[in-house]
Amino acid sequence: xxxxxxxxxxxxxxxxxxxxxxxxxxxxxxxxxxxxxxxxxxxxxxxxxxxxxxxxxxxxxxxxxxxxxxxxxxxxxxxxxxxxxxxxxxxxxxxxxxxxxxxxxxxxxxxxxxxxxxxxxxxxxxxxxxxxxxxxxxxxxxxxxxxxxxxxxxxxxxxxxxxxxxxxxxxxxxxxxxxxxxxxxxxxxxxxxxxxxxxxxxxxxxxxxxxxxxxxxxxxxxxxxxxxxxxxxxxxxxxxxxxxxxxxxxxxxxxxxxxxxxxxxxxxxxxxxxxxxxxxxxxxxxxxxxxxxxxxxxxxxxxxxxxxxxxxxxxxxxxxxxxxxxxxxxxxxxxxxxxxxxxxxxxxxxxxxxxxxxxxxxxxxxxxxxxxxxxxxxxxxxxxxxxxxxxxxxxxxxxxxxxxxxxxxxxxxxxxxxxxxxxxxxxxxxxxxxxxxxxxxxxxxxxxxxxxxxxxxxxxxxxxxxxxxxxxxxxxxxxxxxxxxxxxxxxxxxxxxxxxxxxxxxxxxxxxxxxxxxxxxxxxxxxxxxxxxxxxxxxxxxxxxxxxxxxxxxxxx
Numbered sequence: 348x349x350x351x352x353x354x355x356x357x358x359x360x361x362x363x364x365x366x367x368x369x370x371x372x373x374x375x376x377x378x379x380x381x382x383x384x385x386x387x388x389x390x391x392x393x394x395x396x397x398x399x400x401x402x403x404x405x406x407x408x409x410x411x412x413x414x415x416x417x418x419x420x421x422x423x424x425x426x427x428x429x430x431x432x433x434x435x436x437x438x439x440x441x442x443x444x445x446x447x448x449x450x451x452x453x454x455x456x457x458x459x460x461x462x463x464x465x466x467x468x469x470x471x472x473x474x475x476x477x478x479x480x481x482x483x484x485x486x487x488x489x490x491x492x493x494x495x496x497x498x499x500x501x502x503x504x505x506x507x508x509x510x511x512x513x514x515x516x517x518x519x520x521x522x523x524x525x526x527x528x529x530x531x532x533x534x535x536x537x538x539x540x541x542x543x544x545x546x547x548x549x550x551x552x553x554x555x556x557x558x559x560x561x562x563x564x565x566x567x568x569x570x571x572x573x574x575x576x577x578x579x580x581x582x583x584x585x586x587x588x589x590x591x592x593x594x595x596x597x598x599x600x601x602x603x604x605x606x607x608x609x610x611x612x613x614x615x616x617x618x619x620x621x622x623x624x625x626x627x628x629x630x631x632x633x634x635x636x637x638x639x640x641x642x643x644x645x646x647x648x649x650x651x652x653x654x655x656x657x658x659x660x661x662x663x664x665x666x667x668x669x670x671x672x673x674x675x676x677x678x679x680x681x682x683x684x685x686x687x688x689x690x691x692x693x694x695x696x697x698x699x700x701x702x703x704x705x706x707x708x709x710x711x712x713x714x715x716x717x718x719x720x721x722x723x724x725x726x727x728x729x730x731x732x733x734x735x736x737x738x739x740x741x742x743x744x745x746x747x748x749x750x751x752x753x754x755x756x757x758x759x760x761x762x763x764x765x766x767x768x769x770x771x772x773x774x775x776x777x778x779x780x781x782x783x784x785x786x787x788x789x790x791x792x793x794x795x796x797x798x799x800x801x802x803x804x805x806x807x808x809x810x811x812x813x814x815x816x817x818x819x820x821x822x823x824x825x826x827x828x829x830x831x832x833x834x835x836x837x838x839x840x841x842x843x844x845x846x847x848x849x850x851x852x853x854x855x856x857x858x859x860x861x862x863x864x865x866x867x868x869x870x871x872x873x874x875x876x877x878x879x880x881x882x883x884x885x886x887x888x889x890x891x892x893x894x895x896x897x898x899x900x901x902x903x904x
Contacts, residue, residue: 349394349413352385352423353466356430356459357479364452371448372438375455379431382462386427389420396468407523411475412468418655422465422587425662428782429579430458432775436670437571439771440677450490454575457483461580465587469529470519470541473588477515477552480581481508487576488568500564507561511551518544534594539602542595546602549585553639555613562636566628570673573628577635578666586642586658593651603647607729610643611736618743622750622821626682627672630747634707635665641740645722648729653721660714663782664706670776671700675755678765684754690765691755699776700755706783708748708814709741714783723810738813745817746824753822 359378363371388394394415433454441447460479467473489501518541522528527537549555554562562582566573576582589596589606596602614637621633638661645654675690676682691700706715719741726737 348385348388349397349415349466352382352389352394353413353459353463353476356382356455356462360452360454360456360459362452363455364449366452367445367448369448372434372451375434375448375451376431376438378455379427379434382427382458383424383431386420386424389415390417390424393417393420398468407526409471409523410469411472412529413463413466413472414468415466418591419465421659423462425659426458426461426465426579428778429575429662429666430454432666432670432779433571433575436574436673436772436775437569439769439775440569440571440673442769442771446490450487450569450572453483453486453490454572457487457572457575457580461584464584467530470515470522470533471528473530474515474519477548477584478512480584481505481512481552484508484565484572484576484581487572488565490569490572491567494567496564497567500561500567503564504561507558508551510558511548514544514551515548518548530591533592537592537595539599542592542599542602545588545592546606549589549643550609553582553585553643554636555640555643556609559613559617559636563629563632566626566632570628570669570676573632574666574669574673577632577669579662582635582639583658583662586639586646586654589643589646590651590655590658593646596646597649603649606643606647607733607736608647610640610647611733611740612640613637614640614644614740615736615743618740618747621747622743622817622824624747625684627676627684627687627751627754628669628682630684630751631665631668631672634668634744634747635661637740637744638665638707641719641722641737644733644736644740645725648725648733650721650725653718653725656721657715657718660706660718660783663779664703664713664715667699667776667779667783668703668707670772670779671696671703674768674772678768680766684751687755688757689755693768693773695773696768697756699780700752702780702783704748704752708745708818710811710814712784714785720807720810724806727806738809741810741813742817745814745819746821749818749821750824751821752818753824 356378359374363375396412396414398410398412434451437447437451437454441450444450457480460476460483462476463479464473464476467476485501485505488504489497491497519528521544522533522537522541525538527533527541533541551558554560562577565576568576596606617633617636617640621630621637624630624633638657642654642657642661645651645657671691674696675687678690679687681687691697702713705711706713709715709719711717723737723741726733
């Protein structure tokens with residue numbers, strides 16, 4: 348059944364993407380339902396691990412190995428549910444699009460890559476799933492080929508994440524050459540260099556630190572793709588891998604500190620940028636980067652349980668918010684925050700949004716509160732630096748949630764000026780809203796560690812106070828009421844906004860200074876095109892040379 352869970356979506360996705368018939372979307376829906384059933388069965392009954400050795404080279408075995416367990420089953424169930432709802436949502440979102448079936452196929456194969464990554468028993472299998480997601484993100488983000496921003500966003504995402512892919516491939520080669528390629532063996536006796544390489548790969552794929560720009564550019568893709576990428580697949584793969592490899596990570600104190608600093612600072616900075624964003628999906632993209640930073644911070648302070656709880660909760664409420672953002676921007680015919688007022692005024696949509704907003708801010712009674720409470724407790728007991736970063740992340744999280752709320756519900760527009768709501772899009776959020784409201788108390792403890800200490804009332808109260816203050820500032824800064832325009836805090840907020848714009852200019856300058864590697868890549872691409880002569884023997888020769896070099900490098904090192 349593990350083979351069916353991982354290979355069925357990839358095979359079906361390829362088949363659906365090659366057809367433009369209406370039955371292609373129906374097949375994608377049916378396969379999505381089957382995947383949810385298989386994943387749910389895996390939660391109750393662990394599936395039998397499988398292993399297939401297809402190449403043995405002097406003791407180095409290149410094998411596809413899949414395993415199961417409660418942790419993996421819960422992640423697979425989360426991925427399949429979000430994928431199915433994204434397919435349902437896309438049925439209405441892409442109504443009339445001639446390439447709708449192709450998009451559905453790409454979406455399914457993309458989810459299959461994540462399921463292969465989740466079920467992987469060794470680094471080689473995980474790398475295959477990792478690369479399938481990289482290719483899938485390029486195809487999904489660039490769905491609107493006629494739109495320059497979409498083409499640029501897809502290319503930027505593909506190019507920047509190659510840095511992480513190279514680091515992941517180096518980790519695979521190192522592990523296989525030292526016969527510690529399985530995740531279980533890595534947790535027992537893996538060398539520190541492997542986890543360092545994997546963390547570099549995770550920083551790029553999860554848009555942490557200087558790599559966050561590609562995820563913002565990826566907002567040019569269709570909303571169903573954004574929801575799946577941001578919630579339960581590509582960017583969430585890195586934190587999930589670190590949860591699985593936490594025993595190896597725990598043996599590298601310097602790396603744990605690196606996760607606290609990079610994850611915490613990214614969480615605060617991205618949250619601040621989200622509060623200053625001008626577009627709905629841009630705000631949500633910065634929010635995703637901030638939440639991923641909190642997951643890495645939780646891992647850095649030694650609480651994989653808190654990181655995994657936030658990972659599952661985030662999958663539910665972030666995909667829900669992206670679905671609602673797609674509805675709002677379609678109804679208003681604009682992505683700008685200042686023009687989407689009143690688009691979610693219908694009772695059901697407003698209720699869904701209330702759940703998503705409370706969860707992303709970390710307020711009760713949502714799953715986001717329980718997960719972030721665990722992160723705050725772990726950070727508070729780890730030291731002053733981690734505690735302050737977690738509190739600041741809570742503050743800016745409340746700010747962007749408050750600003751988004753004020754923008755969506757201020758100055759309602761007349762109903763006749765808004766496009767109607769597609770029922771496929773509206774009802775796709777129902778299961779996600781229920782999950783976001785249901786909590787994460789029943790999730791397994793990844794490595795049976797729990798928290799450093801229980802979350803005390805004081806820690807929870809301080810965290811909630813930071814969220815509420817941030818939400819109030821974000822709500823009022825959006826200017827929903829003219830009478831508040833002269834309040835003394837407005838100039839201060841605009842001053843912080845100016846600082847954010849200045850830092851963004853610094854980031855642009857740094858990117859310009861680092862543009863020379865892209866020129867090198869461009870020349871290498873031209874060289875590669877020179878060899879693309881349409882003859883099979885050319886491709887066979889180049890592939891043989893690459894594999895020979897890779898194996899030779901592995902033996903030498």
